[in-house]
Amino acid sequence: MQNDGKVVPLNKAAADNANQTPLARLPVVLLQVRDKAAQQLRQGLQALFDNADDTLFEMADKAHNNVEQNTFFEAMRDLRLKRKSIERGFLERLNEAFVAIGQYEIAEPTVAAPVNYDKLELVANDDLERTVALDAMVGKVLARDGLALGQLTARLNALVLKRLDDATNPLGPAMVCDYFLQAGRNLGVEIKVKLIVLKLFEKYVLADTDQLYAEANQLLIATGVLPELKAAPARRSADRAPARPAQRREDAPSAGTQPGAQLDESVQEVFGALQELLHQLRGSVAPKLESAQEAQPISTNDLMRLLSHLQQYVPASQAAQDDYDLRHQLEQLLTRVSVKSGRFRVIGVVDEDVINLITMLFEFILDDRNLPDSLKALIGRLQIPMLKVAVLDKSFFSRGSHPARRLLNEIASAAMGWGNRDDYQRDSLYLRIEQIVQRLLNDFVDDTAIFSELLADFLAFTADERRRSELLEQRTRDAEEGRAKAELARQRVQQELNSRLLGKVMPLVVVRLLEEAWSKVLLLTCLKHGDGSPQWQEGLTTMDDLIWSVEPHDEPQAHERLLQVVPGLLKALREGLTSSAFDPFATSEFFSQLEVLHVQALKRDARQPAAWAEGQEPAALVAVVEEIVLAGHGDAPQVQVRLPADDPGMLQVSKLRTGCWVEFVEDEDHRQRCKLAAIIEATDKYVFVNRTGMKVLEKTRSGLAVEFRRGSVRLLDDALLFDRALDSVVSNLRRLKNK
Structure with a gap:
């Protein structure tokens, strides 16, 4: 998700402040606002989880069948287990959002970005239901407390250089909902349970936003931040305003500002700052002619026609693109136009600045080590379409949600895990990106709506791929955690076996049984119940009784104790081996040999404890001199x-x-x-x-x-690729300017 916050002016103060630590950039009063809000939101989350059990239990009680009932019970368990991590994650994202508004940078931050509630993309039904629910929740808050939120946004804008609106305000409902969604993204519950949890979030967290915004505004007023704004009236539960539709993010104005004027001002502010840095590169795109005539700039429409012509001849291979210079191609066309018209034609200052900036951005992109080489050629072919967009719409440089800019970022993000493979041209992702590139080269003239269409289509495609990969990834995690748990249990069983057998001389049949069979019983017990459970202790006791029963004893009461122990021992052994699905034939053979050992022990002469009874074949004995190592996963x-x-x-x-x-x-x-x-x-x-x-x-x-x-x-x-590229280009331009 991306941030629609506006980019700050590229002045020297911003550059100097960029070296400070994030928290140092926030005024103390904003830290107080953050901490006060965090306290209230934490209390709301605690109330949510405190009441979640009762709500889900009631739903389970009303369930129509066992499957539905189990769904609610599993959800209760999942919420209890992940409660602390969700609360912690929520507050971490709140903190990150406040850090982000204090950062001085040209690119929008990628942390804690608001959800795009104003556009229902091509998503699955479950996601659509959730999006509709979130849209309604945000709309209710804006309807009830929009005035207080607008005043808070205006006061924050007076303290930070980034342009905020209600949707990018760290305490706005869109951002607060997103913190909760991100913190709870690992909840393994069905959509109907998620919707119930969202309703609880609305009831216990969003219901008190009037208090949240009132306290934040009061803190800021107390330090002299826009005290002239008329305080929003207190809201009571009985007189809440009727609901109205939520405003679109880009249309949500700060107090006292017209939306269109705010957007235009921000766009001009950012592009003007970029032009100051680009001033030193002007004149690099001009016809190679010696002319005494005064240069006459071509119109933007003529430039668009030239670019559309070049768009049809963009090289496809990486090698050809390395030698392709867009500015040189434009110079050649301008030379031909000048010769044909008899006038010295050049590109206008604003359009030339855009050309230089886009050229530098793509130089960074094609040299970026994070992009796989096999996709650089495809992305490189987007240079002219992106240039045409920037010529038509300067908000391309300042608005993170611009469809063309976002499309480029989404393609780069999807390609992050791409490997260099011989068969890449048959991969579905590569083919989809290739289709997008070809569609833009063939069809894009000057209607930028094509980018919104391609973005929606690509997001639907990547969402589907991401769902499949996340499912397999979760299975991988579960399997690895299971393996780790099994390994720890194996080591625990191994430790108990060695503590009892190492250094002893025992009948071979008993050693083999403990190592090959009873170890599995203990392993399953440890995995299922843990090594602190009564079941685990019973398993160890059975092992101790078995070892004692086949050892020689000279104490007088040993005979009586053996008679008492053997029946229960045999029963425990049989039940344990059966529960672990041990080979029944091997089990039968073992009990036959164990019976012989016990009979010999009972008939043994108490005065000769080491001798075997007359007529019985002595059992094979072994000395356990090396540590027993149980087989693992190989x-x-x-x-x-x-x-x-x-x-x-x-x-x-x-x-x-x-x-x-x-x-x-x-x-x-x-x-x-x-x-x-x-x-x-x-x-x-x-x-x-x-x-x-x-x-x-x-x-x-x-x-x-x-x-x-x-x-x-x-x-x-x-x-984000575009943001990294823009940040790098701006840094390079600043260095050139300061030389």
């Missing part, structure tokens, strides 16, 4: 390298977060891009998946640190 153990916590490689590993993309490099021709799907703390494993969600790699923490140190793995930058 994975070869990875060599662990001990590194200090402040090792550069370990510090880089500590920055990895679930969901980030990395690239492993064997050599120039063999690179593998994958996403960190899970960090298994118990076994110190980092699990990576490919673009489809399938597991491709598994690394230990220290193993990853070593690879970071030798440069064979690097973290990919998943920030």
